[in-house]
Amino acid sequence: MPHSTVQRHLARVAAVVAAGLALTACSSAGGATGDAATTPAAVAAGSSSFPVTLVNTFGETTIESQPERVATVNWGNHDVPIALGIVPVGIQQSTYGDDDGDGVLPWTYAALEELGATGDKLPALFDETDGIPFEQVANTEPDVVLAAYSGLTEEDYTTLSQIAPTVSYPEFAWGTSWKDMALIDGEALGLKDEAQTLVDDVLAQIDDALAERPDVEGKTVAYGWIDPADTSTVGIYTPLDARVQLLSDLGMVDAPSVEKLAADTDQFYVSLSAENADTLSDVDILVIYGDDTTLATLQADPLISKIPAVARGSVVVMPNSAPISAATSGPTVLSVPYVLDDYLDLFQAAAEHVG
Structure with a gap:
């Protein structure tokens, strides 16, 4: 996908936010320690909203003053400060979906390129292959750790909180929607209103995109995973999962059978x-991970083929x-516009097979 998709999204958001704040890029040096990151002058104007106290599943997190050095762990939280014009001092090193192997x-x-934060100005990348690398996080000397969308354990949360105030998920592990992630992480930065602007912009783009794909809206969906080497079970993501919540934002409906399974x-x-x-x-529409052979494999399976969506x-x-x-x-607020x-288009094509 071309970078211009993200660039247009950021330009629209910046135009709205600029009415109240002039968002500019803050910078941080790459490496495990990094130089002190600077908060945009306009962002600093939001510091009057502090202290901020956020309730999460492990208790309360109080952030006394405007964070200047922002670290994020687990999936996607870094996109919130970046979309708000703040370059984190450290973020998760991405592996899944990383098509060029650079960890981003x-x-x-x-x-980040729009903010002039590539090359040696990239944030430190936390290798979370074996769990959160607490020493790496501590080395970036953060003022706050954002993890509103995450699977933190209470032990993770306690350890991170000894490094800096840590923003965890409100209730369910991996159950925070992209919208709530933006608002929670945004509030921790003193920029909840600006985060709401980001969310509203993405929702407007979704409305426009759905108008061009009239067969998608209202379709019932199930999102699953099947091991091609062992089709004896079907994994189903529940409505608590962020990828399923996104389907609801895209006008689709959780199938009653899925709701019953997750009850x-x-x-x-x-x-x-x-x-x-x-x-x-x-x-109506089954979403499944796989490749070009997956549908044929499912349709040939004596049990899985009994799912009407698979058969048709x-x-x-x-x-x-x-x-x-x-x-x-x-x-996230950046990833959704990038692939919207x-x-x-994939759902529109599938919806055309539904009678």
Whole structure:
């Protein structure tokens, strides 16, 4: 996808925000320690809103003053300060969907490029392969750690809070929508109104995109994963999951069967035996991770093929480890505009198979 998609999005947001704030790029030097990041002068004007206290699943987090050095952990939180014109001192090193292997997803890189923060000015990249690298985070000397969308354990939260005030998820692990992530992380920065502007801009883009794809709205959906080497179970993401919540924002509806499967869990994922695959008979569009062979494989399976959506081909296959899958598995205010048209095109094509 061209960087111009993100550039247009940032330009629209900046034009609105500039009415109250002149957002400019702050800078940080790359490396584990980094030089002190500077907060935009206009952003500093929002410091009168401090102290800020945010309630999360592990208690309360109080941020006494405007953060100048912002670190983020887990998936996507870095996109919020970056979209607001703030370059974090450290962010998660991305692996899933990283098409060029630089550790930064394309929409994030495009926005950092707009802020003049590429090359040796990139934020430090935290390697979270084996969990949060607390020493790496501490080395960036943050004033706040943003993790509104995350799977932090209480131990993670406690350790991070000893480094800096840490903003965790409000209730469910990996259950914070892209909209709430923006608003929670934005409030921690003293920029909740500006974050709302970001959200409103993305929602407006979604409305425009849906108007061009009339068959998508109102379709029932299930989002799943099937191991091609073992089709005995079907994994289903629940309505608590951010990727499923995004489908609702795109005008679609959780199938009643999915709601029933998720009724007694607080997890983002449940398993369904393939023997009960026909439970999903009310699904208009099935979304599944895979490749060019996936649909044919499912249609040839004696149990999975009983799902009507599979039989008629109203299936969206999300390519494994591709940027579009990363952008929508953990959606953010930057990733959604970056892939919106391509993503909805997949649903429009699938919707055309629904009678």
